[in-house]
Amino acid sequence: MTTRRLTTPVKHLGLVLIGFVMLYPVLWMIASSLRPGDEIFRSPGLILDGLQTENYTEGWNALTPSFGTYLLNSAVLVLGCIVGNLVSCSMAAYAFARLQFTGKRWWFGIMLGTIMLPIHVIIVPQYVLFSNIGWVNTFLPLIVPKILATDAFFVFLMVQFIRGLPRELDEAARIDGCGHPRIFLQIILPLMTPALATTTIFTFIWTWNDFFSQLIYLTDPDMYTVPVALRSFVDSTVATSWGSQFAMSVVSLLPIFLAFLVGQRYLVKGIATTGGK
């Protein structure tokens, strides 16, 4: 086993190096956002002379309304999507995991198929529909699909989880005269909190990052979410103000990073079992 002992430190060194190189640009962005604007081009390093927060105040107020509005908009949107996904996906998952209904295999197959259906394929008619009922520049086109369980990925994740719960529990409840709504609400739902947590955290991150559909549906600056606002900010500023662009980029990534810290365990488990992003 001597080779093992020798290779392990080398392995660690390699891994640390890879990790450092990978995360370097992000760390550098954070460092640069705290430097005076003209220094960004000169300093490829991470060490700061002092903390400059002017990039943040400048970036925060660069657009009207200020960045606070966009953060709030994103937060409202994310909250709506989380609630929508939790309610609708858990209901659908209960049916697929526990009920023996006609045509189940067929519907289940369709559900699995829609996991792989890209939004780009359906966005045009969806937009036509939502713009005809006057939903453009509201959060409805972004939240309503979640209330309708269209994030099939989460339905699948929850189906997997419910299948792992002992059936004896529902059988016992049924013998005691429980109907499906009560079995679902009082037995299955409390037991599936880990799956609900995974869904919450993924919905949070994906919705926060999602750019394509928010770009399409939100065109009024008052309704801008963080990614749409950030992009419009980048487009409106000349290349010289990297400082404030970086500052707002850091602000926009902060919630993702926090979600990552809080929910790592669920994220890793979620990907490992179902292969999310």
Add this chain to the structure above:
Amino acid sequence: MSALDELRQLRRGGVQVRKSDNRAAFWFLAPWFAGLLLVTIGPVVASFALGFTKYNLIQPPKFIGFDNFARVLSDSRLHNALRVTFTYVLVSVPLQLACALGVALLLNRGLRGLAFYRSAFYLPSLLGSSVAIAVLWTQVFGTDGLVNRLLGFFGVEGRGWISDPDTALSTLIVLNVWTFGSPMIIFLAGLRQVPEVYYEAAAIDGASRWAQFRRITLPLLSPILFFNLVLQIIHAFQSFTQAFVVSGGTGGPSDSTMFYTLYLYQQGFSRFDMGYASALAWFLLLIIAAFTAINFWAAKYWVFYDD
């Protein structure tokens, strides 16, 4: 078990129907059925119909027969977009998966600090699709960017990686490879399923590390590799944000970052040519379906299922 395994197993064995469950199932699935009709399958069908029309959202759709589909065949900018997208998918996905597998192998077998490394390598996957990282990339690979600064230390003359049509796409490929963390986690989960005794037995028989990898790890991991491949290809076809931000929405320079999705966006939501955009959407669906079908077909020859 992944969604793909589920699809494989759907073909087998029937499900016992309990008639009394039908009513309950209807209510539990009501939102999902509505979503299917209004948000997913409905629009797929509708976009097929819209593909036969000229429609700008203001005037009512006008039937124009196969014009949009004929245009798909003759539109040279679209063909360029296809070339860009295929290059992106076929280069970045294998590289990304190779990195994911390589690092997963390094991390396997009780390495100390596994959880820490796993998190560090996974983080870029969460950040990678954001506008913020695209902004960062624009700077890092710009003429005055971080990469050229660092190259300058070694006396290497850099260039405007993003403003040069020859290298712009490469920077986006690098960005996709950078997000190898999520397939890596799937590989790690798969590696944990491989029984340690296989390696012990092979070692006793004098098999080299490479032979062990070739004969044990790779076959047992092939379903996971297949799963990652299908998923990441579909995912890569949908890339949009990075190209959009890096090119300022144009797909430039000289259409070198014009992803299919970006072209579709321009036709549909800048020029409001909804008919043509619908035809493009359908064509994209066909392409992705074809890639997935080829993947499934090829899987018969290299994916090893031990059930």
